[in-house]
Amino acid sequence: MDSAWLIPAFPFAGFLINGLWGRRLSKKRVGTVACGAMALAFLTALRLFWLLLQQAPDRRIWEPVYYTWIAVGEFSVRASFLLDPLSMVMVLVVTGVGLLIHIYSTGYMHDDPGYARYFAYLNLFACAMLLLVLAGNLLVLFVGWEGVGLCSYLLIGFWYEKRSASDAGKKAFIVNRIGDFGFLLAIFLTFWTFGTLQFSEIFQAAVQRFQPGDMVLTGITLLLFVGAVGKSAQLPLYVWLPDAMEGPTPVSALIHAATMVTAGVYMVARCSVLYALAPLSMGVVAAVGCATAVFAATIGLVQNDIKRVLAYSTVSQLGYMFLGCGVGAYVAGIFHLMTHAFFKALLFLGAGSVIHALGGEQDIRRMGGLRRWLPVTFWTFLAGSLAIAGIFPFAGFFSKDEILFETLMTGHGLLYTLALGGAALTAFYMFRLVFRTFFGESRMDPETAHHVHEAPGAMAVPLTILAVLSLVGGWVQVPILEDGKRFARFLSPVFESARGILAGTSEHGTHPSLWVEGALMGLSVMVALAGIGVAYRWYVADPQRPEKVAARFSRAYRWLLHKYYVDELYQAVVVEPLKRLAETVHEWVDRAVIDGAVDGAGALFRRAGAVLRRIQTGLVQHYALSVLAGVCLLILAALAV
Template identity: 45%
Template sequence: MNILPLIVLFPLLGALILAFNPRLPNRLAALVGVGSIGLSALVMVWLNWLFYLGDGGGFTQTLWQWVTVGDFRMGFTLYLDGLSLTMISVITGVGFLIHLFASWYMEKDLEGAPGYARFFAYMNLFVFSMLLLVLGDNLLLLYLGWEGVGLCSYLLIGYYYQSEYNAWCAFKAFIVTRIGDVFLAIGLFLLFTRFGTLDIQQLLQQAPQVWQEGDLMAEVAALMLLGGALGKSAQLPLHTWLADAMAGPTPVSALIHAATMVTAGVYLIARTHTIFELAPFTLSLVALIGLLTLLVAGFTALAQTDIKRVLAYSTMSQIGYMFLALGVQAWDVAIFHLMIHAFFKALLFLTSGSVIIACHHEQNIFKMGGLWRSLKLPYACFLIGGAALSALPLVTAGFYSKDEILWLTFDHGYSLLWLGALLGALLTSIYTFRMIFIVFHGREQIHPHAGRGIAHHLPLLALALLSTFVGGMIHPPLANVLPAGPEGQYGHLIRVLTEVLAAVVALVGVGIAAALFLGRRRLIGNLMEAKEGDRLRRFFYSGFAFDWLYERITVRPFLFIARLHRRDWVNSLVNMWPALALGLNDLLLGTQNGRLRWYAAVMTGGAVSMLFLLLLF
């Protein structure tokens, strides 16, 4: 286990090499960027082997003493158990495949423009920060990684910073997620003042001894942690940034905004599960927010026209399922779905990138059509990934994780939440196959050029395999980390019936999508032409008008107050001194006009003035 620091070190070294050598040739930059994550992935495989050979317990390794203030000491310590092992496996394994695909995608996307090394420097720095987040044995180290992934998200969303829209999307993501980060920081302060430590394992041991279930301070601390999780994981009401984050390159969307960073909130709640178990109100709120998010995102995805925004809202919806699982105390199933979601959503995003490049950077699904004839591999990958997202029965990985969430929600006594989750499953099938039918079927409107090369094919094929039942057979080693949850209420027969019902719902969704979006699409066309149908479409397209609402209740009042106090006397008094300095500076600059006679006159005048003063005094 002494090799554990290497998994963090390799991405950091890659980021530093690329940052200090921005003019590296593209091939060499790709070798460093992809190779560093590949080495980290190899270390991950070795760690898995050693972990399964061992007793499955936690392993701690202190690299150095980080903070020493009085009696408070905190080491730069890494902690490996079944939960963090699952997370680093996703981050480095899926991350390597995405980096490999990015070496192909960015070469096509940049077309000789500078910035190739800069892109991989940001990507490597992100992987380093994410690994630090999940391996930190204390909340301060976790928070360092938490802020690191936020910074890298900002840099990568605004990677094409020449576009004002992209820069604004990056700024929006940074600001909205900072709101959640403030809540998380407050939560850390509360925990430290109460327990005198930020060591996660000590907190989990001491919390039940100090707080009773339902204790007010336990609820407040859990609420603050939940606030941080909502921002990073794009859950209501801090969800508005994720769709706009699609302004970044598609591999960024696959790595950060589908497979890793947006699942940080799920990891945080699972890691601090003991605190949430002591806060039943907050735990119920986690489940409710998850359900509302998955429904809002599902309806919104139905009206999107941008292929990446459809996938963005589906990501939001699937993380809603993870929050639902956490809220009903199906802890291990939430992490299981996190892993499975990383497989099929990375596949869908990378395949969408392949389609976008093939269609000459077109992202509007209604300007595509009939692509299955020319893009056979992307079509097959979209079918596999879409089937996994829709949780089609038996053959897809998504079936094994999502159905487990639905079953445990019902079995733990949350019948209304279960009904809402079933509706979300129906919506998922409809919007997923709506996208597939519109993009790959119907009349061809654009002539695509299929991607080629191992960097293009290998990641898609590997992720496609993991998105089938093969991925569903991989179970994270969480038995010694997360509790089993409450006892169920129903037997095996009821479980089989609920699973059959969930499978039928998913298949019905595919049938509805086929009826509406295959062929001439007359029915859906007539519905959209109706006044009420058009209004509903525009409402869904706007994401339930959350951006409109936030602009009116936060942005506009803030700008009004700023304009109101623009000329207040305190501000004027403070600004007077720099204005005076600037005025004197302008006056002196005026004397430097480059005219020889002026300089001679000034020198003579100065000398006469000095003589006059000497005579007077």
């Protein structure tokens, strides 16, 4: 297990090589270094995963300690990792999906002048995320947490010559600082409470010293969740993620599928013991997750940018993951995180293939009929859409259905109803995207249509692999069949303590009959099919209907199209007042006080110098007169004494 440090070390080495010498290397060598680093990390992760499987379930936890990082008085932090089933699932997702995105990028970014810089940033992004999920304590996790924030800023604003891209990068960075402030407070409060930041020590002490509902644990978990809200783009700090589409499309795939936005979900699941002891915090997590899932889905209904539709889809799906964790279904939340990585990476890379084929066009109103020109992209994108819609037997069906099922079984009927409605909206807007992009008559201009081409092999192969994973990725957790729940059995040791705490609460009762579970599964599929059916009716059978509906409900349509004017609200209520405050502080404090003090000191010495200049005339008779006057003053002083 001591070799675990190699997993983040390989991408970091790729970052150093391409960052320092990338301009001197050919593009082929740059791509080989970046992809090779991720491949080595993935192979190392597979080896450790195999070794983990050889252990008994209750012994599948290793905590390699490399050195004492900080030792100041009572404060001591070790540079250590935590390898258990949860971290291994995350490592395999980050390295596996990340490797496919790196390979895809060699084709997508081939003609970009910043090729080496791009892959250096991409490797560093993967390294930071791997450090985050492998961390054995909160401080090491925070280093990775800030690392992915930095890399998101660099990659979202990768094309910094564009004002919109640089602004989007700054927006992501600033919004995440709000969440990170809460996360830092949680770290301080955790150390003050437990005297340690080591996960294993915190969880053991929490079970022994606290009862469910203790206010200290509620404070810690709520502050941790503030960090998760920022990093994983939940209400009200979701606004940075749609603007993150300004970066290259493979970056969007990496952010949305395998790295940054999943960090918050992972952190909540990692701290499941603390959340199980803080029922109020769990309720907040579930409510915010459900609200975000439905809120973002409604916005996705009318967006016309192919990447923005997928961005709001990510915000919504992250809400489902938090909903699962909030009702105590941590396995379901992580299961959906894993399957989502497969089909969301596929959807973004498929969108990238469309954009690449159309010379940068992203508006679905200027597409149509592309399945004739892009068959590989079409079929793989369709697989991803069926998965996210929750259609059997694709991966999203198994993971999303389990979250819905656990939500209802834990007594959250209202949240279940809202989440089920969100699932119908998901199916509708995703197949609206499919039908507008790949079906109907072409709406491309002749010049664009003339140059449409299928993705090259470096892009098509990752699409195909991800499409297969989007199909079979959910079969590791088959509902109804007890023997089919391999994923839950694998993760069971991680969440055993949390399950034990939750077992005594009224919200976690007996398991229903298989008939009930089967009926609920059938209901979720029917709801998804209904959403797809409405999308077909509106955008294929009767393509004029959406315009009629938009005209009839024009006010609601404008609200959805403008994303409920949340960005405008933030601009008016937060951004502009802060800018005016900054200008006021600049005018009165910086200029009047600070500059005034500096300028005043200069003026004082300048005036003193002017007075002294009158004495230093350079005339001997003046100096003689001054000496005489001085002598007279001394004589008068002596006589006075």
